[in-house]
Amino acid sequence: MTTTWVAELADALGPDSVLTDPDVAASYARDQAVLAEAGTPAAVVFPRSTAEVVAVLQIAARHGVPVVPRGAGSGLVGASNAVDGGITMVMTRMDAVLEVSPADRLAVVQPGVVNKALRDAVGAAGLFYPPDPASYDWCTLGGNLAMNSGGLCCVKYGVTTDYVLGLEVVLADGRVLRTGRRTVKGVAGYDLTRLFVGSEGTLGVITEATLALRPAPAADPVTLVATFATSAQTGQVVESVVTSGVVPSMLEVMDRTCIRAVDDMLRADLDRDAQALLVARSDAGGAAALDEIAELTRLCEAAGADLVHSTADPAEGDLLLAARRAALPALERLGDVLLDDVAVPRSRVATFIDGCDAISAQYDLVIGVMGHAGDGNMHPTIVFDGSDADQRARAVAAFDAILELGLSLGGTITGEHGVGTLKADWLEREIGPVSADVHRSIKDALDPSGLLNPGKVLRRRPSATA
Amino acid sequence: MTTTWVAELADALGPDSVLTDPDVAASYARDQAVLAEAGTPAAVVFPRSTAEVVAVLQIAARHGVPVVPRGAGSGLVGASNAVDGGITMVMTRMDAVLEVSPADRLAVVQPGVVNKALRDAVGAAGLFYPPDPASYDWCTLGGNLAMNSGGLCCVKYGVTTDYVLGLEVVLADGRVLRTGRRTVKGVAGYDLTRLFVGSEGTLGVITEATLALRPAPAADPVTLVATFATSAQTGQVVESVVTSGVVPSMLEVMDRTCIRAVDDMLRADLDRDAQALLVARSDAGGAAALDEIAELTRLCEAAGADLVHSTADPAEGDLLLAARRAALPALERLGDVLLDDVAVPRSRVATFIDGCDAISAQYDLVIGVMGHAGDGNMHPTIVFDGSDADQRARAVAAFDAILELGLSLGGTITGEHGVGTLKADWLEREIGPVSADVHRSIKDALDPSGLLNPGKVLRRRPSATA
Numbered sequence: 001m002t003t004t005w006v007a008e009l010a011d012a013l014g015p016d017s018v019l020t021d022p023d024v025a026a027s028y029a030r031d032q033a034v035l036a037e038a039g040t041p042a043a044v045v046f047p048r049s050t051a052e053v054v055a056v057l058q059i060a061a062r063h064g065v066p067v068v069p070r071g072a073g074s075g076l077v078g079a080s081n082a083v084d085g086g087i088t089m090v091m092t093r094m095d096a097v098l099e100v101s102p103a104d105r106l107a108v109v110q111p112g113v114v115n116k117a118l119r120d121a122v123g124a125a126g127l128f129y130p131p132d133p134a135s136y137d138w139c140t141l142g143g144n145l146a147m148n149s150g151g152l153c154c155v156k157y158g159v160t161t162d163y164v165l166g167l168e169v170v171l172a173d174g175r176v177l178r179t180g181r182r183t184v185k186g187v188a189g190y191d192l193t194r195l196f197v198g199s200e201g202t203l204g205v206i207t208e209a210t211l212a213l214r215p216a217p218a219a220d221p222v223t224l225v226a227t228f229a230t231s232a233q234t235g236q237v238v239e240s241v242v243t244s245g246v247v248p249s250m251l252e253v254m255d256r257t258c259i260r261a262v263d264d265m266l267r268a269d270l271d272r273d274a275q276a277l278l279v280a281r282s283d284a285g286g287a288a289a290l291d292e293i294a295e296l297t298r299l300c301e302a303a304g305a306d307l308v309h310s311t312a313d314p315a316e317g318d319l320l321l322a323a324r325r326a327a328l329p330a331l332e333r334l335g336d337v338l339l340d341d342v343a344v345p346r347s348r349v350a351t352f353i354d355g356c357d358a359i360s361a362q363y364d365l366v367i368g369v370m371g372h373a374g375d376g377n378m379h380p381t382i383v384f385d386g387s388d389a390d391q392r393a394r395a396v397a398a399f400d401a402i403l404e405l406g407l408s409l410g411g412t413i414t415g416e417h418g419v420g421t422l423k424a425d426w427l428e429r430e431i432g433p434v435s436a437d438v439h440r441s442i443k444d445a446l447d448p449s450g451l452l453n454p455g456k457v458l459r460r461r462p463s464a465t466a
Numbered sequence: 467m468t469t470t471w472v473a474e475l476a477d478a479l480g481p482d483s484v485l486t487d488p489d490v491a492a493s494y495a496r497d498q499a500v501l502a503e504a505g506t507p508a509a510v511v512f513p514r515s516t517a518e519v520v521a522v523l524q525i526a527a528r529h530g531v532p533v534v535p536r537g538a539g540s541g542l543v544g545a546s547n548a549v550d551g552g553i554t555m556v557m558t559r560m561d562a563v564l565e566v567s568p569a570d571r572l573a574v575v576q577p578g579v580v581n582k583a584l585r586d587a588v589g590a591a592g593l594f595y596p597p598d599p600a601s602y603d604w605c606t607l608g609g610n611l612a613m614n615s616g617g618l619c620c621v622k623y624g625v626t627t628d629y630v631l632g633l634e635v636v637l638a639d640g641r642v643l644r645t646g647r648r649t650v651k652g653v654a655g656y657d658l659t660r661l662f663v664g665s666e667g668t669l670g671v672i673t674e675a676t677l678a679l680r681p682a683p684a685a686d687p688v689t690l691v692a693t694f695a696t697s698a699q700t701g702q703v704v705e706s707v708v709t710s711g712v713v714p715s716m717l718e719v720m721d722r723t724c725i726r727a728v729d730d731m732l733r734a735d736l737d738r739d740a741q742a743l744l745v746a747r748s749d750a751g752g753a754a755a756l757d758e759i760a761e762l763t764r765l766c767e768a769a770g771a772d773l774v775h776s777t778a779d780p781a782e783g784d785l786l787l788a789a790r791r792a793a794l795p796a797l798e799r800l801g802d803v804l805l806d807d808v809a810v811p812r813s814r815v816a817t818f819i820d821g822c823d824a825i826s827a828q829y830d831l832v833i834g835v836m837g838h839a840g841d842g843n844m845h846p847t848i849v850f851d852g853s854d855a856d857q858r859a860r861a862v863a864a865f866d867a868i869l870e871l872g873l874s875l876g877g878t879i880t881g882e883h884g885v886g887t888l889k890a891d892w893l894e895r896e897i898g899p900v901s902a903d904v905h906r907s908i909k910d911a912l913d914p915s916g917l918l919n920p921g922k923v924l925r926r927r928p929s930a931t932a
Contacts, residue, residue: 102709103813126711148653159651161660162628177900183809184841185625186878187614187664188885188896189923190905194627194660198653215711243568245592245681288754343649347569375650412652419654430654434643438912439656445907457655 002085005063006043009087012055017093019044028070028090029082034386035338035396036078036422037455041068041088048093050168050176050207057205058174060087066451069201071111071143074135076339077420079147079200079456086454091142094207097121104182106165107211111142118211127213130157133416134328145206148198150416155374156249156283157214159416161197168208169196172447182210195442200418201453203446217249218285222293223317224310226300227274231255231357234276235350236303238373241280242346246295250281251374252324255353257360258368258381261330262323270323274306276353278373279324281317327370328381334366336386338395342406343377343415355405356380363398365391377415419457427458468551471529472509475553478521483559485510494536494556495548500852501804501862502544502888503921507534507554514559516634516642516673523671524640526553532917535667537577537609540601542805543886545613545666545922557608560673563587570648571679572631577608577672584677593679596623599882600794611672614664616882621840622715622749623680625882627663634674635662638913648676661908666884667919669912683715684751688759689783690776692766693740697721697823700742701816702769704839708812712761716747717840718790721819723826724834724847727796728789736789740772742819744839745790747783793836794847800832802852804861808872809843809881821871822846829864831857843881866892885923893924 010018019025020043030038042065047053060067066086073080082088095112102125109118115136118129132151133139143149145167150159166180180186180193196203228234234253241251254262256275263270270277278300282292293310300308311317331337344352353369356378360367371378380402384395403413403426413419413426428436439458443450450460476484485491486509496504508531513519526533532552539546548554561578568591575584581602584595598617599605609615611633616625632646646652646659662669694700700719707717720728722741729736736743744766748758759776766774777783797803810818819835822844826833837844846868850861869879869892879885879892894902905924909916916926 101813103705104811105708126709148657150651154651159653161657171900171904175900175903177904178898179901181809181878182811182876183843183878183881184812185616185620185809185838185843185881187616187625187882188878188880188889189893189901190665190669190908191614191627191657191660191663192901192904194657197657199656203656215713239569242571243592247681343647343651345570345648346650347567372651377649377651410648412647412649412654414654415649415651416653423654427655432644434637434641435645435655435658437641438637438643438658441911442656442908445911446904 002042005059005065008059009043009045009056012059013045013047013052017046017048028088031073031075031078031080033076033078033420033422034336036081036420038078038081039084041082042085044088044090046090046093050170053170053205053207054174054176056087056089057170057172060451061173061449064449064451066454068453069146069205071140072138074139075143075147075420076417077422079418079420081421083454089205092140100125102127105213106182107213109141109209109211111140111145111206113141115139115141115144122213123216126216128216129163129211129213131160131163141209142206145197145209146199146201147418150377152250152252152372155251155372156247161194163212164193164197164209165212166210167193167196167206169204169206171204172449172452177204180210200420200457202443202457203452217283218289220285220289220312221249221281221283221314221317222289222310222312223320224280224293224296224308225320226278226305226308227271228276228303228305229274231276231350231353233303233305234278234373237278237299238349239347240299240303241296241374244295244299246292248280248292248296248374249283250279252279253373254324254327254370255368257366258327258331258370261334261368262326265330265333266323266326268323271307279320324370327368331368331381331383335383338382338384338399340380340399340402341414341417342402342411344406344409344411346376348409348411349373349376349378352378352405352409356402359398359401359405363394365394365398367398421455424455424457424459468508471525471531474525475509475511475522478525479511479513479518483512483514494554497539497541497544497546499542499544499886499888500802502547502886504544504547505550507548508551510554510556512556512559516636519636519671519673520640520642522553522555523636523638526917527639527915530915530917532920534919535612535671537606538604540605541609541613541886542883543888545884545886547887549920555671558606566591568593572648573677573679575607575675575677577606577611577675579607581605581607581610588679589682592682594682595629595677595679597626597629607675608672611663611675612665612667613884616843618716618718618838621717621838622713627660629678630659630663630675631678632676633659633662633672635670635672637670638915638918643670646676666886666923668909668923669918683749684755686751686755686778687715687747687749687780687783688755688776688778689786690746690759690762690774691786692744692771692774693737694742694769694771695740697742697816697819699769699771700744700839703744703766704815705813706765706769707762707840710761710765712758714746714758714762714840715749716745718745719743719839720790720793720836721834723832724793724797724836727800727834728792731796731799732789732792734789737773745786790836793834797834797847797849801849804848804850804865806846806865806868807880807883808868808877810872810875810877812842814875814877815839815842815844818844818871818875822868825864825867825871829860831860831864833864887921890921890923890925
């Protein structure tokens, strides 16, 4: 059977666009989530056009073969992990920036465009595409759209979905759907655009996107770093920033575990005794940026910061930020890592950090907490030895305890990384049975055979898997 | 039959919450759209709680009675117009602001809260709920959510959907769905929140909303007015504002027809020979606001404005804005009006205004064009004598020609008023047959009996109505 549909794929796309060598295919089996389930694809295809995506989905539908859309493989929850015997469809060859329009302040892109490539292309026109996941220099926009990715500047500028005006999507049966518009506003019909954004490839394959852009921010950001003796003080800063009305373009946190790991790696002369370090930035420009940072300085001092330092020198600012960006690589030097992604209401950030400390003690594992404090999106990162079965089991238990903690604080099991396979068993615990049923109804309406990225986001109804 | 379910409604809600007197019920038959289809409700109900909404929908489902949700009746496309023999469910008694949280910068509201009541409630806490439809002092938030309403400040702050974190929705079968979250970010599952926002009551009845707020803008707006001899000059200003990167908090336009009608009504000493008048505002505060208005002044002068005047005096600024706000009432003094709502890409605003002039000449009807120039959302307003069948027919034809023009320029048939019954026959022309089918699939998945607001947004499949 497999040979039939593989031959049809090769006919439709050309043999250079279809890989079946098991060793090569295996390299497309999973993304960056070490503990997420993954199968082995029977074929990996590399379409060059919407028409080729249509052909793949029609062949898959005819033969009942599951299809997993994939970008660069930078995902963190296994959302593009392969399904055994299925097709993994890699979108990286559809990598054209089709249009940048300064007059309508938008861009039209194919899904394989790397985030940074779009940033550079629109930057050349004095424009700005804000969503900036940490993998922005290699992740693709198609992946960003499928996962509704965030990043460091969300606190001021929002996430991917806030920039999507319209999509072209190939549905499970090969029909080509266009959603949305080129206009700033529009309310003609249901918001299908945002239904597909963040649906993790389970409802359709995005083949084109029309993205809103912003004017480029001021070129002279001002950056602040502050250290604190308690996480309560850090939480107080977050809360007072929210209530003050200052909206920094970045407000990042890392805890003592991260501070020490970064200091070990970068020898950056960080305060190794601080319980938490905040990095904030203003891109308001000129005097406005200095005013914002002065206000943030006051708020840090009022919370009892041990040290507050700010700089308008971009190079020094980038150095301060580099420490925060180094937190994950620094933890990865200590062992295998399991990166979590919980968002809590902004008033609960300090409670959440303390709760992670308690979980670290309970499971006897190093857990470094870093995150986007300004929007309450925290990334507790569990360090463990993957070759040690006991540590591995404790890491999974600690991971679950962190999700439980997040939910108990009114938060969500995922702020920006998505559900994938890693948290598919958790989703219904957050959204409840009615919402899970509505999810399944929509999935069934758009993909009745369940061929698009099966097993991701939400488990099937028990009856459907029997 | 009717008596059975009416008695059940009276049992469930109490007799004071169920109206059946035909004369009284008739006053809930339609909204503000004069030419939109409307039936007569068999019963009008006024639930006080989610539990009562559940009861109404369960009774309706049992007896197969259609249900039309309704807020204040301020709609402009007949989306809350009654269905013959159906239930009109008026949400105005569910009017509590349940929470305002400065620490999490959000509010939780019931659907019957008037937009202005929320603005006032959060304003008292130094916060800001931006969406400001023209009817903000009487329209309800439930209506705003159902229609995804816009307003004057969208050009800087976006529309209703940009402020919705989560919803409570009662589904057609009476199940209570919660969507979204209290956190700033979150990607757990499909974006059901935004699927319901703008669905015009066809997918569920919104009974609670968690709304994101912003810090209050500066209290000292700076306002600019400029007049131009050609609409091309106005279009040039819009385009140069977009490319300049200045984001005013308001950028409104009205054409000569509106200018003269307003001048006749207000005796405001406007330039009656100007082809177009722009009103812009900056709420950036202090020097930043003055800088923005200075830049807008330069852009108006560069486009060849006949007059540019700006003021930092709030009272004078409000007077300038009052002229723009008076445009619709001023046209209403001239006859019946048919208000259209087309959004075009911002680069096409001038072409659109000129096209409306041509349509005015072609159909020999006065058409005043006003709109939110900064986001390309224009409201051509056709003046006609509703008692004259020929004028009425020409008005409808001109209305259609305006929609056709908008689509031909890459625009949408509705920027912010919605589809309702008025444009239900137009929707598929904009979105195409695949999208229409996807709409119907989702509608069928959530409301298989088609009882929620039937006939609105999208016509049923021909086979379903046969």
